[in-house]
Amino acid sequence: MPVLLLGVSGGIAVYKAVELTSLLRKRGWEVRVVMTENATRFVTPLTFQTMSRHRVHLDQFALGQDWQVEHIDLVKGVDLAAVVPASANGLAKLAHGIADDLLSTTLLALRCPLLVAPAMNTAMWEHPATRANRETLLARGVQVIAPQGAGELACGDVGAGKLATVEDIAEALEAALRRGESLAGRRVLVTAGGTREPIDPVRYVGNRSSGKMGHAIAQAAQERGAEVTLVTTARLGAPAGVEVVSVATASELLSAVEQRFEAADVLVMAAAVADYRPIEAAPSKIKKTSDRLVIELVPTVDVLTRLAPRKRADQLVVGFAAETDDVLGYAAGKLARKGLDLIVANDVSRADIGFESDANAVSVLDASGVVLEVERAPKAVVAGRILDVVADRLNRP
Numbered sequence: 092m093p094v095l096l097l098g099v100s101g102g103i104a105v106y107k108a109v110e111l112t113s114l115l116r117k118r119g120w121e122v123r124v125v126m127t128e129n130a131t132r133f134v135t136p137l138t139f140q141t142m143s144r145h146r147v148h149l150d151q152f153a154l155g156q157d158w159q160v161e162h163i164d165l166v167k168g169v170d171l172a173a174v175v176p177a178s179a180n181g182l183a184k185l186a187h188g189i190a191d192d193l194l195s196t197t198l199l200a201l202r203c204p205l206l207v208a209p210a211m212n213t214a215m216w217e218h219p220a221t222r223a224n225r226e227t228l229l230a231r232g233v234q235v236i237a238p239q240g241a242g243e244l245a246c247g248d249v250g251a252g253k254l255a256t257v258e259d260i261a262e263a264l265e266a267a268l269r270r271g272e273s274l275a276g277r278r279v280l281v282t283a284g285g286t287r288e289p290i291d292p293v294r295y296v297g298n299r300s301s302g303k304m305g306h307a308i309a310q311a312a313q314e315r316g317a318e319v320t321l322v323t324t325a326r327l328g329a330p331a332g333v334e335v336v337s338v339a340t341a342s343e344l345l346s347a348v349e350q351r352f353e354a355a356d357v358l359v360m361a362a363a364v365a366d367y368r369p370i371e372a373a374p375s376k377i378k379k380t381s382d383r384l385v386i387e388l389v390p391t392v393d394v395l396t397r398l399a400p401r402k403r404a405d406q407l408v409v410g411f412a413a414e415t416d417d418v419l420g421y422a423a424g425k426l427a428r429k430g431l432d433l434i435v436a437n438d439v440s441r442a443d444i445g446f447e448s449d450a451n452a453v454s455v456l457d458a459s460g461v462v463l464e465v466e467r468a469p470k471a472v473v474a475g476r477i478l479d480v481v482a483d484r485l486n487r488p
């Protein structure tokens with residue numbers, strides 16, 4: 092039986108969360124309800140208790156049945172969490188990690204995917220602060236079930252902000268549950284960031300890759316139930332449970348990936364690996380002694396070209412192609428030349444996406460051509476879409 096932790100925050104749409112609880116229970120979910128104090132002003136906890144057939148959780152400092160710490164105990168065994176309705180205040184607290192009641196504290200202790208279904212007045216929904224909070228949450232991998240586009244709101248205003256329909260929310264939860272298991276039992280090896288090839292002890296040849304895309308891929312793979320190893324040059328942190336292997340140079344990255352390739356079901360090479368490195372790193376800092384300095388570069392080993400030919404039939408190898416022109420043409424060429432199953436192409440000449448940005452827009456290609464186009468979106472969203480294609484391929488009979 093899937094377990095949902097359902098957070099209910101204040102707003103007139105609380106009654107729809109009652110309906111949702113009832114619908115989900117009928118569809119076989121166990122629903123654990125946590126209400127904010129404001130939510131209890133709209134609907135009594137007894138209503139949720141009756142619908143969910145479980146005790147409703149309200150007070151951070153209530154004495155539980157035993158000695159357990161309630162917000163920590165509540166998240167154990169939970170498959171999915173959702174906040175329905177999510178108020179503007181609820182989104183803001185979540186975006187900033189504020190934990191001042193049972194619901195917000197519990198949400199910080201979560202280890203499972205989280206969906207939020209906002210409901211509020213149009214002006215509040217469109218306020219720059221709410222927008223920024225929404226972006227923050229999306230970037231963190233939280234799924235936002237968008238409110239209905241236009242409609243009459245409780246306050247009489249007409250516009251966006253009305254809670255998504257109960258049926259749509261239930262569907263989104265069921266899809267998220269399926270997605271959360273789509274890479275269960277799979278080992279995913281991801282590389283991220285730009286390599287740094289030393290010139291001397293203080294300088295290096297590098298590139299503009301931030302590692303954000305690769306880290307988002309690792310997180311999305313973990314959210315889909317995979318066992319994830321992230322070989323990275325970036326110091327961005329990774330979700331709990333992801334094994335992180337820190338590397339700096341192309342050669343360190345190669346050996347880290349080579350050691351782990353056989354055990355992996357999927358290799359996603361999001362790292363921007365240097366194609367050339369200084370022939371040797373000077374042992375001490377190079378001094379400014381002449382007008383010209385020539386650094387001789389030699390090619391590095393191409394990780395994909397080395398490993399893809401060793402691929403078993405049940406393994407999948409995914410490359411990235413960051414291009415400034417003829418994006419699809421070059422990407423298709425790399426896919427064929429490197430023997431990849433999929434390649435993710437992105438246009439790094441665009442200022443609004445790619446390097447250092449929190450957003451990206453990509454095309455995913457296989458040998459037959461483009462299989463997925465993702466419009467500009469937070470990297471967490473783009474990563475999720477890419478991994479849905481990967482999971483789909485792996486799970487094909």
Ligand code: CTP
Pocket residue numbers: 341360361362363364365366391392393394395396409410411412413425
């Ligand atoms: N790659 C790799 N090993 C390298 C360089 C790149 O495995 N030494 C991988 C990257 O991680 C990426 C893919 O190859 O997944 C494409 O990288 P890119 O640098 O765009 O390809 P190149 O073959 O180096 O082509 P270009 O001439 O455009 O640099």
